[in-house]
Amino acid sequence: MSVKIPEEKLAEIRNASDIVDVIGDYVQLKKNGRQYGGLCPFHDEKTPSFSVSEEKQVYHCFGCGAGGNVFTFLQDLEGWSFAKTVAHLAGKAKISLPQVVESNEYQVYEDTSKVDAMKKAHQLAASTYHSIFMFTEEGSPGRVYAQERYFTEAQIDHFKIGYALDEWETLAKVLEQNEFDLTIMEEAGLVAKRKSSGYYDLFRNRLIFPISDNNGDIVGFGGRIVGEGQPKYLNSPETPIYQKAKTLFHMFEARPIIRKKNKAYLFEGALDVMAAWKSGIENAVATLGTALSQDHAKLLRRNAEEIILCYDGDRAGREAIRKTIPVLENVGCQIQVCLLPDGYDPDDYVKEFGEEALKAYLEKELLSVMAFKMYDAKQTKNLQNEGERLKYIEDMLEAIAQLESIEQEHYLKQLSKEFNLSFQVLHQEMMRKERKTAPVRQQQQAERYGDTVKAHHTFQTARPIAAHIKAERMLLGYMLQDEEMIWRVTERLQDGFNIDEHQALYAYLISFVSQHPEKGIKEFIESLEDQKLAKLAAYLLMQDVKVECTDAELDDYIKKIEQYPKLLQIKEQQQAARLEQDPVLAAQKQMELIRKKRELLGK
Ligand SMILES: [Zn+2]
CATH class of the missing domain: 3.90.580.10 (Zinc finger, CHC2-type domain)
Incomplete structure (x- = not known):
C-alpha cells in the first residue's frame, strides 16, 4: 500500500x-x-x-x-x-x-503500522496500570507499598505511576479485548508466550513507571517488585520502539527545565530520579540498566552543557563514573560528580534526612572530575605505604597534566600541601608528563574531530573567500529571496557563474520561477533533488543579505564575476610568457600582461 x-x-x-x-x-x-x-x-x-x-x-x-x-x-x-x-x-x-x-x-507507512500498534498498546497499558493503582480494590498492595516508600500524590501524578496485579493475564486480556495482535504485543515486550498456548503478562506484582521516548510516546516500563521477590527491578526488553542505549528515563518530561537550567542530573535508576524530583531537583534523568552510551551523551549534550553524575559512592558506583566521564567529555559536557553517601540511595537518604537535605546534598556536595579522581584513587590505595603513596602522586600528576593551566596550579598546590612536597618539584614533574602525553592527546583529538574535517564542503571554508566567489554567493542569496533580482541578474550577466554549483543552482532557479511563478522559495529548495544543491541554497539564504540590492552593488558583483575568467586567462599567459627564450620579448610580454591586468581591475 x-x-x-x-x-x-x-x-x-x-x-x-x-x-x-x-x-x-x-x-x-x-x-x-x-x-x-x-x-x-x-x-x-x-x-x-x-x-x-x-x-x-x-x-x-x-x-x-x-x-x-x-x-x-x-x-x-x-x-x-x-x-x-x-x-x-x-x-x-x-x-x-x-x-x-x-x-x-x-x-x-506500511512499516509504521506495527510501531503504531506497539505505541498505542503501551499507552493503553500505562493507563490500565495507573487506573488499577489509583482506583481499584485489587490495587491496594501497590498503594500500600507506595505509601511505605513515601510516594507523594504529585509524584504519582507526574510519573504516572501504576501497579501491575499479582496475576498472570490482566494486561494480556485487556490487550486482547482491544483487538491488539498478541504476537506483536510479545515483540513489544508487554506479554510473553506460554509453552502451551496463550500469553501471560510480563509485569506482575510490580509498581510500574512508564518510560517515554524523545517524542513523549510511552515505549517501555520499569517495574519495582512489591514486597519480596526477584528480580527487584524489571525493565522492558529492547523492542522496535524501545532502545535502551538511546533512551533516558524522564528525559522527555524534564527537557524544558534541563534546557532552561542548561544542566542535568544523571542517575543510575528511575527511583533515584523520582526521589530527586520530590526534593525539588526536577532536571534529573537516568539510564535504565545500561551504561551511558554515546547516543545518551549526545542526547544530554544537545540539551545541556553541565552534567552532574550522581552515582553511588561505593566501588561499583565509582567504577561506573570512571567509565562515564570520558563518554561525556567526548561530547563536550562539563562534568561534576556527586557521590551519594555510602549505603544510601537518594530514596533512602530522603527517608532518613528529608527532602531538603537531599536537595542540599545534590546541589552542594559536588566534586570536579579531578577531585573525584583524587578521591577515587585514595579509596583503593593505602597512602601510609610509601610505594603506594608515590604511585598515587604519579597518577595524579598524570591526570593534572591534562587539565587547563589554571586548574593545574590549584591541584598541584593541593598535592604539595597534602604530602608536604615542593610545588616546584611537582610542577616540573608534571611538565615532564605533559610533554610525554601531549602528542597522544593531539592524536586523540585529531581522531575525535577527524570526521568533522572530512565533512567540510567546498562552499564554506575558513580561508578568506575570493572576491568572485563571494560576489556569486551574494547574488544568489539575493535571488533566492527576491524574484525581481533573478531578472535583474539575467539581464546583465553574460556568461553565467564561474563556480559549477552556483551555475547549477542559478539555472534551476530560473527554470523553477519560469515554470511555477506562483510558488515560493521553500518549494524551490524542496524541488532540488541534488542534496548538495539544497544544502547550498540553505547556506546562501543564511548569508546576511540586505533587503534591497542597489544598482551600484549589483554592478560591482557582476564586474567581479566577469573579471575572474579574464584574470585567469592573463595568469595563464603570464605563465606561458615565462617560457619565452628571448629575454627582451619575454619582458615585453610581461609588461603587456601587467598593463592588461591593471586595466581590467581599474587600477
Ligand atoms: Zn554540523
Missing part, C-alpha cells in the same frame, strides 16, 4: 511546521540576532556552528555543511523517508493525512 500526499496537504503541513520548533526538539537553540544558534546534531562539536533561520525556514551548519529545510532535517537526522517525515510533521501539527490514494511516488 502506498499513499500519495497531495500538493495542498504538503503545503498545509509545511506552513504548520515551524523549523525552530521542530529542530528545537533536538537542539538547544539560542536566539542570536535574527537567527537561532546551537550545537550541530550532525557532527560532534563543542562550539555552536549550527544556525536556523525562522524567517527563511532553513538551517545550515558552518562546521560540517549540513543544511536544508524542516523535511530534510528530519530525513537526515532520523533517517526517515520523506513520507515518514511528512506523516510525523502532520501528526505534530494535528493535520490528518488522506488514507489511501494509489501512486508509486511515495512509499508510505
Whole structure:
C-alpha cells in the first residue's frame, strides 16, 4: 500500500511546521540576532556552528555543511523517508493525512503500522496500570507499598505511576479485548508466550513507571517488585520502539527545565530520579540498566552543557563514573560528580534526612572530575605505604597534566600541601608528563574531530573567500529571496557563474520561477533533488543579505564575476610568457600582461 500526499496537504503541513520548533526538539537553540544558534546534531562539536533561520525556514551548519529545510532535517537526522517525515510533521501539527490514494511516488507507512500498534498498546497499558493503582480494590498492595516508600500524590501524578496485579493475564486480556495482535504485543515486550498456548503478562506484582521516548510516546516500563521477590527491578526488553542505549528515563518530561537550567542530573535508576524530583531537583534523568552510551551523551549534550553524575559512592558506583566521564567529555559536557553517601540511595537518604537535605546534598556536595579522581584513587590505595603513596602522586600528576593551566596550579598546590612536597618539584614533574602525553592527546583529538574535517564542503571554508566567489554567493542569496533580482541578474550577466554549483543552482532557479511563478522559495529548495544543491541554497539564504540590492552593488558583483575568467586567462599567459627564450620579448610580454591586468581591475 502506498499513499500519495497531495500538493495542498504538503503545503498545509509545511506552513504548520515551524523549523525552530521542530529542530528545537533536538537542539538547544539560542536566539542570536535574527537567527537561532546551537550545537550541530550532525557532527560532534563543542562550539555552536549550527544556525536556523525562522524567517527563511532553513538551517545550515558552518562546521560540517549540513543544511536544508524542516523535511530534510528530519530525513537526515532520523533517517526517515520523506513520507515518514511528512506523516510525523502532520501528526505534530494535528493535520490528518488522506488514507489511501494509489501512486508509486511515495512509499508510505506500511512499516509504521506495527510501531503504531506497539505505541498505542503501551499507552493503553500505562493507563490500565495507573487506573488499577489509583482506583481499584485489587490495587491496594501497590498503594500500600507506595505509601511505605513515601510516594507523594504529585509524584504519582507526574510519573504516572501504576501497579501491575499479582496475576498472570490482566494486561494480556485487556490487550486482547482491544483487538491488539498478541504476537506483536510479545515483540513489544508487554506479554510473553506460554509453552502451551496463550500469553501471560510480563509485569506482575510490580509498581510500574512508564518510560517515554524523545517524542513523549510511552515505549517501555520499569517495574519495582512489591514486597519480596526477584528480580527487584524489571525493565522492558529492547523492542522496535524501545532502545535502551538511546533512551533516558524522564528525559522527555524534564527537557524544558534541563534546557532552561542548561544542566542535568544523571542517575543510575528511575527511583533515584523520582526521589530527586520530590526534593525539588526536577532536571534529573537516568539510564535504565545500561551504561551511558554515546547516543545518551549526545542526547544530554544537545540539551545541556553541565552534567552532574550522581552515582553511588561505593566501588561499583565509582567504577561506573570512571567509565562515564570520558563518554561525556567526548561530547563536550562539563562534568561534576556527586557521590551519594555510602549505603544510601537518594530514596533512602530522603527517608532518613528529608527532602531538603537531599536537595542540599545534590546541589552542594559536588566534586570536579579531578577531585573525584583524587578521591577515587585514595579509596583503593593505602597512602601510609610509601610505594603506594608515590604511585598515587604519579597518577595524579598524570591526570593534572591534562587539565587547563589554571586548574593545574590549584591541584598541584593541593598535592604539595597534602604530602608536604615542593610545588616546584611537582610542577616540573608534571611538565615532564605533559610533554610525554601531549602528542597522544593531539592524536586523540585529531581522531575525535577527524570526521568533522572530512565533512567540510567546498562552499564554506575558513580561508578568506575570493572576491568572485563571494560576489556569486551574494547574488544568489539575493535571488533566492527576491524574484525581481533573478531578472535583474539575467539581464546583465553574460556568461553565467564561474563556480559549477552556483551555475547549477542559478539555472534551476530560473527554470523553477519560469515554470511555477506562483510558488515560493521553500518549494524551490524542496524541488532540488541534488542534496548538495539544497544544502547550498540553505547556506546562501543564511548569508546576511540586505533587503534591497542597489544598482551600484549589483554592478560591482557582476564586474567581479566577469573579471575572474579574464584574470585567469592573463595568469595563464603570464605563465606561458615565462617560457619565452628571448629575454627582451619575454619582458615585453610581461609588461603587456601587467598593463592588461591593471586595466581590467581599474587600477
Ligand atoms: Zn554540523
